[in-house]
Amino acid sequence: MTAFLTVCVIGLLIGSALLFFQLRRQGELLNNALHRLETLGSDDDAPGTEPYMVLTVRVVDPIGVAKRESRSARIVADHLPNMVRRRVYQQVMREVGAELAERGVEAEMKVEYR
Template identity: 75%
Template sequence: MVTGVSNVTVFLALCVIGLLIAAIVLYRQLKRQGEMLESALSRIESLNGGRRSEEPQMVLTVRVLDPIAVAKRESRSARIVADHLPNMVCRRVYQQVMREVGAELAERGVEAEMKVEYR
């Protein structure tokens, strides 16, 4: 019975040693990755002229929820074409919205960059 206990003890000791080796290897990898990250951040900082990072830009997104209904309401020709060419009508609605919002902003003296993004 004593040999059975000693085999279990040896097995547990080997498991602990194996886990210890794995922990040391993981610690070294983590330390190396931290050093690489610090190096990359310092390179980015030097490219930014000493600044860590700038504040994120704010972006306003406008999504027309039902462009076909808007087109049909606003345009007589869209009532005819909308069912056959919905993608073209949607594109035209967004172009018109962009023109109108741009005109309103320009009238108020607000400089803005506007573009349509497909997602």
């Protein structure tokens, strides 16, 4: 019985030591991450770190726009609404891109699903 209790106590001590070292390592990693986070905004001279603005366009009623602009969309919109929404955004992106290109504005455009 005493041998069993001794083995259990030794096992608990080894487990506690392993947990202690793991917690200590996690604390160091967390402190390093916090330090990097604090110094992230302080390096203003680094190239490529300048913030940029993003313009987001959301078509409020893409199905309504499709039905108004396309005869075939009036038929398909009720059966395939996701496809119609995607096509509306693609067309809006093409038209805005063409207008910007016509004015000589270099722009990067993409559709994001949220």
